Amino acid sequence: MKRIAVDMDEVLADTLAEHIARYNRDHGEAITKADVEGKWLWDIVSMDRHDRLEGYLRSEDFFEDLPVIPDSQRVLRAMAERYEIYIGTSAMEFPNSFGPKYRWLRRHFPFLDPRHFVFCGDKSILKADYLIDDQPRHFLTFAGQGILFTAPHNMGVSGYPRVDNWEQVERMFLLEGGPR
Amino acid sequence: MKRIAVDMDEVLADTLAEHIARYNRDHGEAITKADVEGKWLWDIVSMDRHDRLEGYLRSEDFFEDLPVIPDSQRVLRAMAERYEIYIGTSAMEFPNSFGPKYRWLRRHFPFLDPRHFVFCGDKSILKADYLIDDQPRHFLTFAGQGILFTAPHNMGVSGYPRVDNWEQVERMFLLEGGPR
Numbered sequence: 001m002k003r004i005a006v007d008m009d010e011v012l013a014d015t016l017a018e019h020i021a022r023y024n025r026d027h028g029e030a031i032t033k034a035d036v037e038g039k040w041l042w043d044i045v046s047m048d049r050h051d052r053l054e055g056y057l058r059s060e061d062f063f064e065d066l067p068v069i070p071d072s073q074r075v076l077r078a079m080a081e082r083y084e085i086y087i088g089t090s091a092m093e094f095p096n097s098f099g100p101k102y103r104w105l106r107r108h109f110p111f112l113d114p115r116h117f118v119f120c121g122d123k124s125i126l127k128a129d130y131l132i133d134d135q136p137r138h139f140l141t142f143a144g145q146g147i148l149f150t151a152p153h154n155m156g157v158s159g160y161p162r163v164d165n166w167e168q169v170e171r172m173f174l175l176e177g178g179p180r
Numbered sequence: 181m182k183r184i185a186v187d188m189d190e191v192l193a194d195t196l197a198e199h200i201a202r203y204n205r206d207h208g209e210a211i212t213k214a215d216v217e218g219k220w221l222w223d224i225v226s227m228d229r230h231d232r233l234e235g236y237l238r239s240e241d242f243f244e245d246l247p248v249i250p251d252s253q254r255v256l257r258a259m260a261e262r263y264e265i266y267i268g269t270s271a272m273e274f275p276n277s278f279g280p281k282y283r284w285l286r287r288h289f290p291f292l293d294p295r296h297f298v299f300c301g302d303k304s305i306l307k308a309d310y311l312i313d314d315q316p317r318h319f320l321t322f323a324g325q326g327i328l329f330t331a332p333h334n335m336g337v338s339g340y341p342r343v344d345n346w347e348q349v350e351r352m353f354l355l356e357g358g359p360r
Contacts, residue, residue, distance in 0.1 A: 093294075095279060119300075121298075125296075
């Protein structure tokens with residue numbers, strides 16, 4: 001059975017939506033996802049507010065209640081019948097996120113085995129056939145095949161099989177048997 | 181550069197010593213490590229107290245202040261010059277352990293890159309050349325070479341290269357260049 005590692009932030013959890021919402025709320029702004037196409041949120045927020053941006057990610061409750069990316073639950077549940085699914089998330093930069101991330105996964109993906117949750121930093125440690133992730137930097141050291149999940153910041157990236165949403169993941173892995 | 185994954189409980193942290201100490205303190209007993217040779221603590225404690233044993237591991241502070249296994253700091257610091265060192269610890273059974281384990285590693289092994297800490301369940305997800313672990317069950321699915329670190333419960337296990345302490349790890353990896 002092939003093994004697929006799935007990233008969490010921007011792939012299962014809409015971290016960016018929450019980040020923008022908190023920033024807009026506190027600063028009276030109206031940033032949208034369209035504003036960060038091809039960029040990071042840091043690129044469009046003035047330097048003197050970068051500490052605030054970072055602060056949201058470090059706060060106790062940030063990762064507790066993130067929106068779920070559409071269709072990810074339905075598709076992953078079906079995929080778990082035919083693949084070994086692991087969740088591989090970069091958590092070591094934000095130690096406050098461990099508990100919230102674990103609870104979030106248990107709440108929204110109760111059909112996944114928690115022994116398959118991996119909180120790591122560098123994803124080269126993951127032994128899997130595929131890694132579905134929005135951050136192409138992880139593919140440079142990941143030993144399997146990277147699948148780029150579209151997020152605003154990676155719009156300009158090429159060189160990897162790309163999926164724009166979970167319907168496309170479903171097509172790739174359940175109808176076509178894997179990326180071509 | 182070869183990569184070595186190192187388990188935490190019973191290899192870097194003397195979890196068993198703390199477990200026995202808490203049990204003895206609360207129950208007026210005098211269990212020693214010699215009493216659990218070839219066994220688990222569960223095997224020598226009466227069934228009606230198994231919940232208590234489990235409870236210690238689930239408590240908020242259990243993993244916060246564990247004794248460090250002798251020589252592990254000195255040897256691991258030297259090994260980090262010649263190998264990629266990752267810490268791979270089963271944490272998903274005890275979500276309360278995430279924060280304490282992270283802080284313990286940062287406090288006692290400040291020379292290790294926290295991006296190389298991996299909190300997982302099933303260790304088959306670790307992509308490494310070697311895994312130093314006291315639990316032989318992990319070697320059944322780990323893709324690299326398992327190195328059994330002696331703990332009371334594994335005294336009767338054979339079939340893997342064995343190290344009794346960190347001086348033997350030092351000899352194996354720094355003097356002999358790896359297990360034979």
